[in-house]
Amino acid sequence: MTDAQKNRIRRTMMFLNTQRAALVKDSYVYKPDSVLLDLEDAVAEGEKDSARVQLYNTLKYVDYHGVERFVRINGLDTPHYKEDIRASVAGGADGIRIPKTETKNDVALVEELVEKAEKEFGRPVGSTMLMAALESPRAVLNAYEIATSSDRMMGIALSAGDFKRTMHARQTADGSELATARGLIIMAARAAGIMAFDTVYTNIDDIAGLRREAELIRDMGFDGKSLISPKQIATIHEVFTPTEKEISRAEHLILAVEENKKKGVGVLVVDGAMVDIAMVEGAYRTLTLAKASGVYKGGLV
Ligand SMILES: CC(=O)SCCNC(=O)CCNC(=O)[C@H](O)C(C)(C)COP(=O)(O)OP(=O)(O)OC[C@H]1O[C@@H](n2cnc3c(N)ncnc32)[C@H](O)[C@@H]1OP(=O)(O)O
Numbered sequence: 631m632t633d634a635q636k637n638r639i640r641r642t643m644m645f646l647n648t649q650r651a652a653l654v655k656d657s658y659v660y661k662p663d664s665v666l667l668d669l670e671d672a673v674a675e676g677e678k679d680s681a682r683v684q685l686y687n688t689l690k691y692v693d694y695h696g697v698e699r700f701v702r703i704n705g706l707d708t709p710h711y712k713e714d715i716r717a718s719v720a721g722g723a724d725g726i727r728i729p730k731t732e733t734k735n736d737v738a739l740v741e742e743l744v745e746k747a748e749k750e751f752g753r754p755v756g757s758t759m760l761m762a763a764l765e766s767p768r769a770v771l772n773a774y775e776i777a778t779s780s781d782r783m784m785g786i787a788l789s790a791g792d793f794k795r796t797m798h799a800r801q802t803a804d805g806s807e808l809a810t811a812r813g814l815i816i817m818a819a820r821a822a823g824i825m826a827f828d829t830v831y832t833n834i835d836d837i838a839g840l841r842r843e844a845e846l847i848r849d850m851g852f853d854g855k856s857l858i859s860p861k862q863i864a865t866i867h868e869v870f871t872p873t874e875k876e877i878s879r880a881e882h883l884i885l886a887v888e889e890n891k892k893k894g895v896g897v898l899v900v901d902g903a904m905v906d907i908a909m910v911e912g913a914y915r916t917l918t919l920a921k922a923s924g925v926y927k928g929g930l931v
């Protein structure tokens with residue numbers, strides 16, 4: 631896979647139950663950045679085989695119009711994951727989300743099967759990305775080793791439902807039970823140079839709560855969030871897309887710092903605030919995100 635593929639915009643990764651034909655058929659119309667075709671917890675145990683067949687047909691025949699397609703396979707402690715990997719690769723999925731990843735050995739096991747399937751089905755070796763969901767204290771403490779375990783690894787994600795279960799934690803209004811995990815995950819992802827994603831927000835009708843959580847994780851540095859409903863997409867895109875004011879400030883900052891660098895000035899005031907060279911990288915990142923979100927037409931990136 632190319633760096634462009636690995637680093638593409640992923641503000642929203644929307645889960646859908648692969649068992650439900652109506653969901654898989656046209657979910658691209660809601661324009662999430664990615665879909666997560668779920669074979670794991672959304673699919674009833676007795677429906678695993680039919681969901682997998684539906685997955686293969688969907689990957690093969692439905693045009694997702696550029697929406698990225700990841701598959702959440704079943705856990706490595708189930709009888710399903712090997713066939714899930716074969717069907718995902720045979721169908722041409724962009725990547726696989728490994729649920730309940732605990733160690734780098736879990737990633738190595740999946741990678742071996744993915745490579746075997748790529749050869750079996752004539753797909754370019756190395757073309758299928760991986761991402762890991764971290765759903766337990768052990769997983770979060772191993773975040774860096776998991777994040778650096780494979781060249782295919784695109785990102786790591788917090789999965790709070792199972793994390794709270796395994797931590798014996800209770801859900802709180804401000805998410806304090808998740809603070810340490812979020813901090814460790816974003817730090818591991820940045821250190822490894824890959825993306826970080828926050829968990830799903832399960833209260834579908836609480837859009838104000840979703841916005842608060844999205845702003846929190848955006849400010850921590852996360853790249854996006856897993857979703858469970860199309861109703862959540864617009865809010866997340868809004869939170870993650872730079873505003874006109876942020877774009878114009880970033881442009882001013884870059885131009886002013888470059889101009890003053892030529893004059894030998896290191897620190898200066900732009901729009902009433904002190905800026906220096908350290909802020910230029912963030913300003914470029916804002917413009918890159920704005921461009922990928924379709925709201926920047928300028929020429930600085
Ligand atoms: C803890 C975890 O593991 S989370 C990950 C696993 N969970 C999942 O994958 C669940 C994903 N979400 C869903 O399956 C559904 O949103 C549910 C079951 C929660 C609710 O489904 P519904 O009651 O049909 O939702 P709702 O009435 O709000 O749907 C509105 C429309 O959006 C569609 N829709 C709802 N959720 C999704 C989705 N995740 N992806 C695509 N389309 C969706 C519905 O088909 C419906 O379309 P229509 O108006 O054309 O009929």
Ligand SMILES: O=C([O-])CC(=O)C(=O)O
Pocket residue numbers: 763765787788789790791792793828829830856
């Ligand atoms: O990945 C997610 O956010 C959903 C999930 O599996 C969990 O919360 O346990």
Ligand SMILES: [Mg+2]
Pocket residue numbers: 671729765789791792
């Ligand atoms: Mg889970």
